[in-house]
Amino acid sequence: MxxxxxxxxxxxxxxxxxxxxxxxxxxxxxxVWAPKERLWxxxxxxxxxxxxxxxxxxxxxxLDERERTHRQGQPESDFTVIYHxxxxxxxxxxxxxxxxxxxxxxxxxxxxxxxxxxxYEREVWDMFGIGFPGHPDLRRILMPxxxxxxxxxxxxxxxxxxxxxxxxxxxxxxxxxxALKFRPEEWGMKRTGEDRDFMxxxxxxxxxxxxxxxxxxxxxxxxxxxxxxxxxGFHHRGAEKMAERQSWHTFIPYTDRIDYLGGVMNNLAYxxxxxxxxxxxxxxxxxxxxxxxSEFFRxxxxxxxxxxxAADVGAMSPVFYMFNDRxxxxxxxxxxCGGRMHPNWFRIGGVAQDLxxxxxxxxxxxxxxxxxxxxxxxxxxxxxxxxxxxxxxxxRFTKDEAIEWGMTGPxxxxxxxxxxxxxxxPYSGYERFEFDIPTAxxxxxxxxxxxxxxxxxxxxxxxxxCLDGMPAGPYKSDHPLATPPMKERTLHDIETLITHFLSxxxxxxxxxGEAFFGIEATKGNNGYYLVSDGSTVSYRTRIRTPxxxxxxxxxLMCRGRMLADLFSILGSIDFVLADVDR
Amino acid sequence: MQSPxxxxxxxxxxxxxxxxxxxxxxxxxxxxxxxxxxxxxxKYSIWPFNFGxxxxxxxxxxxxxxxxxxxxxxxEVIRSTPRxxxxxxxxxxxxxxxxxxxxxxxxxxxxPRWVVSMGSCANSGGMxxxxxxxxxxxxxxxxxxxxxxxxxxxxxxxxxxxxxxxAMGREKRPLSWVAGAQGVYRPAxxxxxxxxxxxxxxxxxxxxxxxx
Numbered sequence: 001m002x003x004x005x006x007x008x009x010x011x012x013x014x015x016x017x018x019x020x021x022x023x024x025x026x027x028x029x030x031x032v033w034a035p036k037e038r039l040w041x042x043x044x045x046x047x048x049x050x051x052x053x054x055x056x057x058x059x060x061x062x063l064d065e066r067e068r069t070h071r072q073g074q075p076e077s078d079f080t081v082i083y084h085x086x087x088x089x090x091x092x093x094x095x096x097x098x099x100x101x102x103x104x105x106x107x108x109x110x111x112x113x114x115x116x117x118x119x120y121e122r123e124v125w126d127m128f129g130i131g132f133p134g135h136p137d138l139r140r141i142l143m144p145x146x147x148x149x150x151x152x153x154x155x156x157x158x159x160x161x162x163x164x165x166x167x168x169x170x171x172x173x174x175x176x177x178x179a180l181k182f183r184p185e186e187w188g189m190k191r192t193g194e195d196r197d198f199m200x201x202x203x204x205x206x207x208x209x210x211x212x213x214x215x216x217x218x219x220x221x222x223x224x225x226x227x228x229x230x231x232x233g234f235h236h237r238g239a240e241k242m243a244e245r246q247s248w249h250t251f252i253p254y255t256d257r258i259d260y261l262g263g264v265m266n267n268l269a270y271x272x273x274x275x276x277x278x279x280x281x282x283x284x285x286x287x288x289x290x291x292x293x294s295e296f297f298r299x300x301x302x303x304x305x306x307x308x309x310a311a312d313v314g315a316m317s318p319v320f321y322m323f324n325d326r327x328x329x330x331x332x333x334x335x336x337c338g339g340r341m342h343p344n345w346f347r348i349g350g351v352a353q354d355l356x357x358x359x360x361x362x363x364x365x366x367x368x369x370x371x372x373x374x375x376x377x378x379x380x381x382x383x384x385x386x387x388x389x390x391x392x393x394x395x396r397f398t399k400d401e402a403i404e405w406g407m408t409g410p411x412x413x414x415x416x417x418x419x420x421x422x423x424x425x426p427y428s429g430y431e432r433f434e435f436d437i438p439t440a441x442x443x444x445x446x447x448x449x450x451x452x453x454x455x456x457x458x459x460x461x462x463x464x465x466c467l468d469g470m471p472a473g474p475y476k477s478d479h480p481l482a483t484p485p486m487k488e489r490t491l492h493d494i495e496t497l498i499t500h501f502l503s504x505x506x507x508x509x510x511x512x513g514e515a516f517f518g519i520e521a522t523k524g525n526n527g528y529y530l531v532s533d534g535s536t537v538s539y540r541t542r543i544r545t546p547x548x549x550x551x552x553x554x555x556l557m558c559r560g561r562m563l564a565d566l567f568s569i570l571g572s573i574d575f576v577l578a579d580v581d582r
Numbered sequence: 583m584q585s586p587x588x589x590x591x592x593x594x595x596x597x598x599x600x601x602x603x604x605x606x607x608x609x610x611x612x613x614x615x616x617x618x619x620x621x622x623x624x625k626y627s628i629w630p631f632n633f634g635x636x637x638x639x640x641x642x643x644x645x646x647x648x649x650x651x652x653x654x655x656x657x658e659v660i661r662s663t664p665r666x667x668x669x670x671x672x673x674x675x676x677x678x679x680x681x682x683x684x685x686x687x688x689x690x691x692x693x694p695r696w697v698v699s700m701g702s703c704a705n706s707g708g709m710x711x712x713x714x715x716x717x718x719x720x721x722x723x724x725x726x727x728x729x730x731x732x733x734x735x736x737x738x739x740x741x742x743x744x745x746x747x748x749a750m751g752r753e754k755r756p757l758s759w760v761a762g763a764q765g766v767y768r769p770a771x772x773x774x775x776x777x778x779x780x781x782x783x784x785x786x787x788x789x790x791x792x793x794x
Contacts, residue, residue, distance in 0.1 A: 143714065144679045151713055159711045168681055168722045176682040205683055208632050208662050212639070213680055234680045235636060238712035253709065260637035304640065323647035335794045341637060341733055358794035578636055 007094060008032060010050065011042070018042055023074055023097070026277050027515040031095040033075050039098050040108050043083065046096075047113055052089035055403050057110070058518075059084035059544040060120035061529070062128045064154050068533050070512035075099045079130055081107055084516070084529070084544070088403070088417075091424055093516070106131035109138075116406040119552045127152040127240075137187070142233035142581055145179040151241055158241050182217045187229055189219055196221060201563070205234040209312060209567040212577030216554065216566070223563045228555040232548075235577035243541030247507025248274055249348060249483040251538070255528075256342035258543060259579040261301040262522045263333070265294045267346035272427060273517035273528040274348050278510050280479040284471045286350035287429040292363075292466035293336065293345060294428075295459040299370075300329045301522035302452045302459075305574040309449065310381045312571035313390035318381050325373055332362045348508065349482025354475045363467050370460055374453065382453060391445035395557040395569035398443060405556065406549035409524025410451040411573065415443035421520040428519075432469075433462050445572035452574070481508045507536045516544075523547055523574055543582050547575035616757055624668070624694070625751035628743070631667035631691065632660045635674025635684075638701035638733040642673040645736035652736075655743060664690040669746075671739070672725075675703035676716040688723050694755060694766075698742050699725045702732045727771070745774070 007030055008022050018041070021033040034042050046054045063080045065071065077099030085094045098107055109132040110117045121132040122141040129150035132138055140147065149156050157163050184191055184200055191198055204215035213234035219226040239258060243251050255266040268290055275282060282290075303326045307319030330340045336359055337343035337352070345352050381387050397407075399415035412419055420437045422430040438454030440447035476482055478489065483503055490500035512534035518527030524546025533539035550573050557569045634642060645652045652658050661667040664687045676684060688697070699719050702708025705728045707717035719725060726749065729742035754767035 157713060160707060160713055160715055160717050161711055163713060166678060166681070166716045166721055168685055173682050173685060177686070180682070205680060206633060206687060213635060213677070234677055234683075235675070236677060236679065236714045237636075237675060237710050238714045242710075242712055257637060260640065320647050323644055324649055327644070327647075327649045338791065340735060341640065353791060356792050356794050362794060 007050075007090075007092070011045070014049075015042060015045060021075060025095070025515065026279075026513040027273075027517065029093045029095050029516060031097065031514075033097045033099060036098050036100065036107050039096070040110060040113070042096065043085075043110055043113055046085060046094065052087055054085035054087040054090075054094055056086040056088070057083065057114040057116050057120070057406055058086040058093065058525075059527070059529070059542070060110075060117055060124065061542045061544075062124045062130055062152075063531060063540050063542075064128060064152065067154050068531075068539055070533050076101070078102060079105045079128055081124065081130060082529075082542075083110070088419060095516075100130065104129065104131065106133055108132070109134040111135055114406075115404060116549050116552060119548065126150065129153065140233070142236040144176065144233070146176060151238065156241075158238070158245050182229075184219065187217075189227060189229075193221065193226075198226060203566070205231070210570060211308065211575065214551065214570075214575075214577055214580070218563065218566070220563060225558050225561050225563060225566065228558050228566070230551050230554045232551060232577075232580050235581040237578065237582065239582040240541050240543055243538045245537060247536050248510050248538065249507045251541070252346065252348075253342065253344040256344050257578060258545060258582060259301075259521060259523060259526065259547070259576050260341060261297075261304050261576055262526075262579075263293075263297040263300070263341060264290070264337070264343055264345050265297045265301075265519070265521050266526065267344065268294050268428065269517060269519045269521065269526045270528045271346045271348055272519065273515050273530045274510060276515040276517055277513055277530055277532055278348070278479070278481045278508070280349045280477050280481060282350055282428070282477055283474045284429065285473040286475050286477070288466050288470055289351050289355060289475060290346060290428050291430065291433070292463055292470075293333070293343075293351075295462045295466075296329050296333060298459045298522050299456050299463075300326050300333075302456050302574075303329075305452060305571075306377065306381065306449075309571035309574070310387065312567045313387055315381060315384065315387060318377065321373070321377065321380070325370065328366055328369065332359075332366060335359065335362055347476060347483060349479055350474070350476030355470075360467060360470075363463065367460060367464050367467065371457065374456060378453070382449065388446060390565075390568050391449065391572065393442070394445045394561065394565050395448075395572055396442065396444040397553070397557060401553075401556065402443070405553040407524070407546075407553060408549075409520070409522075409546050410448055410455065411443075411524065411550060413437065414440045414447040414451045416441045421518060421525060425518075427517070433465050435459075435461050445568050448572045448574070481510065483508045509534065509536055510538075518544065521546065523576065523579060524550065526579075545579045545582060547573075547577075547579035548581075550575055551580050617754060620757065621751050621753055621755070624753075625747045626656045627659075628655075628657045628669045628696070628747060628750070629659045629661050629667050630657055630669045630671055631664050631687070632662045633664075633670055633673070633687065635672065635676065635680070636703070638673035638704070641733045641736055642671055642700060642739060645739050650736040650740065652740060652743070655740065655747065657743060664688070665692060667691055668694065669696045669698065671698045671700050672704040672719045672723075673700040673733075675708075675710055676719045676722070678714055678716055681716050681722050684719070685722050694753075696726045696746060696750065697723055698727045698729060698739075698746060700729045700731075700739055700742070701734055702730065705730065708732055 018038045023031040025031050065077045079100045081098045083096040124130050125138050126140040126142050199220045201218045204210045205213045215231040217229045255270045258266045303322040307322035310318040337345040399417045402412045402415050418437045418439050435458045438451050440450045490496050510532045512532050514531050516529040518525050527544040529542035531540040558566050699705050704719045727742045727746045731738050749769050752769045756764050
């Protein structure tokens with residue numbers, strides 16, 4: 001708690017007139033309530049003037065407080081906007097909250113401090129109807145422009161079956177298509193330049209090169225990209241709203257489908273956040289099983305990226321090799337978890353089952369098989385002159401730009417910045433493993449590929465250590481909130497029977513509080529910010545995904561490049577649309 | 583004339599033989615109706631539209647790669663434009679925001695065209711009974727085959743494809759807008775659940791999850 005007082009004290013001495021109210025949270029992240037009028041000044045101080053500043057706007061979201069009961073000691077608020085900042089120098093987070101009142105709340109924009117705030121504020125507007133005066137372009141981002149209401153407000157229906165059945169009449173079709181039409185003037189774009197006309201090219205939302213439902217509208221001068229407008233929300237599955245009706249336990253399968261190439265890696269971020277709220281210690285064996293499976297998924301996800309990226313820049317055959325290797329990983333995943341892409345294998349307090357007999361042979365065989373393959377792919381892809389010509393120097397950005405736009409993961413490390421949560425804030429026992437953090441220097445498409453390829457080698461190194469040092473012991477915690485409970489704790493008498501029944505049918509009751517947990521996922525930092533109101537469901541689940549800020553950065557990466565470079569850039573970002581839109 | 587004898591096609595090649603005129607005719611002459619031979623051709627060259635919505639699309643793409651190799655069934659010619667495609671595999675969640683786009687793409691495909699709904703989301707909304715998701719693609723387009731799973735494995739998709747191919751071979755369509763009856767005859771879809779239930783009910787010993 002020293003750290004809390006340190007930054008809060010600094011704020012109180014330096015900004016003496018600003019009344020700040022600290023709040024205790026389960027995750028220990030310093031949290032302060034700031035008055036709405038002074039918020040911008042406070043954030044500006046934190047970003048630019050503070051000692052060891054908070055340079056990254058890590059997340060920006062909101063919370064509908066109107067139905068929350070457990071908020072003792074917190075200022076009155078109907079809607080709270082939450083700014084989650086990250087300081088690399090301190091290796092610390094800071095959460096600033098602003099209380100807003102009434103049906104049409106608003107708070108000054110921070111887009112002039114962080115360009116990354118643009119999409120986050122649009123999302124908050126879309127989901128909560130909170131206005132941001134001064135925002136350059138406050139319009140819906142996830143929902144269709146024709147949508148009525150703000151889905152994450154408590155009064156908005158969650159289920160499609162609670163709403164009027166969806167019908168696509170010809171009139172509606174025409175109206176929706178009209179609403180999707182791109183009008184350059186609405187985005188502050190000119191149709192003509194000094195001596196030339198610009199062409200507007202619509203790519204997506206369905207296009208083979210966008211890896212999913214992403215739409216990018218390009219302003220072209222000949223073949224040169226003048227500007228780009230990414231349009232998202234075509235893949236919005238309402239995961240955050242879903243968490244408000246699924247029990248803490250039954251939300252786990254929904255997390256698999258956030259970064260759908262990351263499999264159990266998504267479970268990890270979620271269960272770690274729930275465990276932090278509930279105060280559950282996870283046994284060592286469960287931790288190592290989690291690490292091993294997560295690293296397998298990191299390799300699987302990187303293999304999909306590797307093959308499709310090569311295909312994006314014209315190499316047709318690598319993807320066949322890489323998907324085959326991914327199948328080998330799925331054989332192991334299938335043997336252990338029984339599933340392929342979405343194993344839904346982690347549980348609150350541990351994992352679903354112990355490792356099956358014979359798992360070690362499968363893993364050992366794979367560890368022998370894979371490294372030579374990766375070396376072969378180096379020759380096939382990374383050293384291929386065509387691949388290099390299409391990627392070296394393309395989509396370049398600097399470390400400072402990356403931080404400014406909220407980029408994390410391999411993209412940030414490709415700018416020469418060694419930042420990895422597994423090393424900086426070891427979780428789930430990563431401190432026990434020996435591995436390196438690969439970095440590269442140029443921040444271009446090629447270097448992002450260099451980092452990911454090197455990461456696969458490191459993941460294999462971690463898996464090898466899991467294999468050799470798999471500890472004995474239980475695979476699930478004996479904490480009463482671990483779900484489902486250990487079999488030994490059930491079916492003894494009526495008491496244990498009832499407890500078991502409640503835990504499985506209603507789900508565990510997680511104590512009230514707030515906690516965030518971020519992990520180094522396949523594509524960058526993935527984190528879950530959970531607010532419990534002391535019930536069997538989450539009051540609010542905020543999912544901080546890496547792909548959202550990464551796609552927001554797209555225009556910066558492709559301005560001035562050729563049209564064909566767009567696909568080299570998109571491929572190098574490695575995003576999943578479900579990870580962008582949730 | 584009967585429908586083609588087996589998956590090797592209507593021209594079974596027999597090696598050896600007596601070389602009689604009778605045999606040569608049997609080996610080289612096929613009597614069929616134009617309608618049937620067209621249906622047979624369609625059935626073995628289904629060109630899918632390169633179209634994906636979410637997670638299921640990754641499994642659909644996996645079915646193209648060498649481990650599964652959808653080319654065995656003549657469906658590896660993925661078309662990136664709807665105008666050249668016969669089959670739309672709706673692989674993934676049908677979002678309200680993207681429904682008008684899906685409908686437009688479907689309309690751009692030329693008849694005859696078929697739709698496979700791949701995965702629980704496209705079948706019924708699946709686990710996503712949520713404000714932004716259409717509860718099944720059949721709310722906006724006609725569907726020929728539903729493939730269950732979340733996501734279905736590539737093998738399941740191929741089973742769906744084969745079922746569809748079989749149905750396509752039995753389909754009767756007018757050859758021209760001036761010749762013959764104009765209706766389309768399609769065999770009624772069969773519920774695989776009902777078909778396979780007796781066999782599934784006979785299964786008593788399940789593999790233990792404790793063993794690889």
